[in-house]
Amino acid sequence: MNLKLKALKKSLWVYHLSAGSCNNCDIEILDLLTPRFDVERFGIILAASPRHADVLLCTGIVNKKCVERIKEVYEQTPKPCVVVAIGACACSGGIFRDGYQMAGPLNKIIPVDVYIPGCPPKPESIIAGIVKFLRELK
Amino acid sequence: MNAIYNFVYFILSFLVLSIIGLFVSWIDRKITARIQWRVGPPWYQNFADIIKLSGKEILIPENGNKFIFLFSPILGLISATICGTIIFLVLKKNFGFGGDLILFVYLLIIPSLSIILGGSSSGNVLASVGISRELKLLLSYELPFICGIIIPAIKSGSTTSLIEIIKYQEINGSNILSFSGILGFIIILISSVGKLGVVPFDLAEAETEIAGGSLIEYSGILLGFYKLTKAILFVVVPIFVVILYLGGSEVNSFGGFLIFLIKYLIVVILITLIRNTNPRLRIDQTLRFFWGWLTLIGILGILLTLSGV
Numbered sequence: 102m103n104l105k106l107k108a109l110k111k112s113l114w115v116y117h118l119s120a121g122s123c124n125n126c127d128i129e130i131l132d133l134l135t136p137r138f139d140v141e142r143f144g145i146i147l148a149a150s151p152r153h154a155d156v157l158l159c160t161g162i163v164n165k166k167c168v169e170r171i172k173e174v175y176e177q178t179p180k181p182c183v184v185v186a187i188g189a190c191a192c193s194g195g196i197f198r199d200g201y202q203m204a205g206p207l208n209k210i211i212p213v214d215v216y217i218p219g220c221p222p223k224p225e226s227i228i229a230g231i232v233k234f235l236r237e238l239k
Numbered sequence: 240m241n242a243i244y245n246f247v248y249f250i251l252s253f254l255v256l257s258i259i260g261l262f263v264s265w266i267d268r269k270i271t272a273r274i275q276w277r278v279g280p281p282w283y284q285n286f287a288d289i290i291k292l293s294g295k296e297i298l299i300p301e302n303g304n305k306f307i308f309l310f311s312p313i314l315g316l317i318s319a320t321i322c323g324t325i326i327f328l329v330l331k332k333n334f335g336f337g338g339d340l341i342l343f344v345y346l347l348i349i350p351s352l353s354i355i356l357g358g359s360s361s362g363n364v365l366a367s368v369g370i371s372r373e374l375k376l377l378l379s380y381e382l383p384f385i386c387g388i389i390i391p392a393i394k395s396g397s398t399t400s401l402i403e404i405i406k407y408q409e410i411n412g413s414n415i416l417s418f419s420g421i422l423g424f425i426i427i428l429i430s431s432v433g434k435l436g437v438v439p440f441d442l443a444e445a446e447t448e449i450a451g452g453s454l455i456e457y458s459g460i461l462l463g464f465y466k467l468t469k470a471i472l473f474v475v476v477p478i479f480v481v482i483l484y485l486g487g488s489e490v491n492s493f494g495g496f497l498i499f500l501i502k503y504l505i506v507v508i509l510i511t512l513i514r515n516t517n518p519r520l521r522i523d524q525t526l527r528f529f530w531g532w533l534t535l536i537g538i539l540g541i542l543l544t545l546s547g548v
């Protein structure tokens with residue numbers, strides 16, 4: 102395993118992208134950054150701009166207005182980057198899967214690396230999902 | 240031969256400065272975490288950040304100026320390293336000339352200017368908000384910063400040479416040990432927080448309002464260069480404050496070096512505490528604060544110094 106990948110695993114900067122969620126998943130993500138869960142001990146911090154980010158945390162069904170924007174943000178993120186789908190909505194559509202605004206679960210639009218289901222997933226399970234992914238990453 | 244020697248010295252001091260700087264930035268982050276009742280990042284965190292950034296893609300904005308966009312991070316890094324090299328040589332007392340204090344003030348401005356250049360060449364709206372704030376910030380902290388430099392310069396027998404200031408303090412005790420010295424130390428400490436651009440005065444990068452401000456378009460190793468510049472300034476500016484106000488011991492011996500290290504860490508911790516106990520100010524509040532109270536105290540300090548208190 103090379104040094105740069107090792108460094109990437111130790112310092113993930115996260116960009117939070119909401120694609121039409123009901124806002125509950127976003128609140129859980131914000132919980133992650135509070136002192137109680139303290140993801141900075143894994144080197145994870147919130148980045149302000151997608152140009153600084155290594156991870157896109159996407160929540161929500163992708164509604165029709167969001168499609169272009171999501172593609173844009175994905176292109177603006179410097180590669181290598183990781184896309185995480187958070188919540189049942191982003192993984193499969195969840196309770197909104199038959200909605201008129203539904204433009205696909207996230208993996209129809211951009212390639213997704215990690216799925217974290219739950220409605221909303223607990224902060225603990227988000228951490229667990231990302232840590233499991235990091236262990237698999239080679 | 241001499242040129243090669245100087246170049247090697249420059250590269251060496253760059254490496255030493257970045258290692259110390261990244262480590263000290265970790266201390267800063269760790270203290271911040273402990274204050275907020277968190278565990279905080281491991282010691283290699285900042286090194287991992289820089290190595291990771293070096294492996295990322297560099298994106299250049301379409302409607303920006305490509306040359307200036309690529310050039311300005313390097314400019315900032317080089318000028319910060321020159322500051323550090325000079326300060327190392329001054330501490331070893333084999334370099335210095337009358338007026339290097341003034342040269343130093345100019346060199347310390349260049350990293351801010353490089354951020355302004357880079358932000359303005361990236362052609363982003365939020366970046367232009369960021370650079371306008373950075374310019375105003377530069378204008379506002381520079382005045383009290385210079386007041387804080389004039390006070391020890393007068394105290395050490397009206398000199399503009401850093402070595403003279405160090406020598407004066409070795410004979411007569413630190414500059415801080417008087418009323419005007421304390422005033423000057425407070426002023427220069429607060430304005431160096433502005434110079435480092437950390438929290439109460441980080442409005443140029445305000446992540447929650449303007450998404451990284453002037454650095455918004457930077458990615459990959461170019462962003463890493465800016466982070467390194469910040470880290471190196473975290474070494475240079477506190478050492479500068481120590482030289483001006485807390486001098487008074489021989490650095491070349493081992494014991495003296497330890498005492499110097501402790502003084503340096505005290506300044507770093509003071510800056511960290513200021514940063515953790517204050518919310519971000521608006522730009523008009525910043526300007527009023529620096530040009531109002533702080534400059535008034537600075538002028539008072541200069542008058543007191545002139546009258547020998």
Ligand code: SF4
Pocket residue numbers: 121122123124125126160161162187188189190191195196219220221222
């Ligand atoms: S998964 Fe549940 S909580 Fe999350 S956005 Fe969808 S409906 Fe809301």
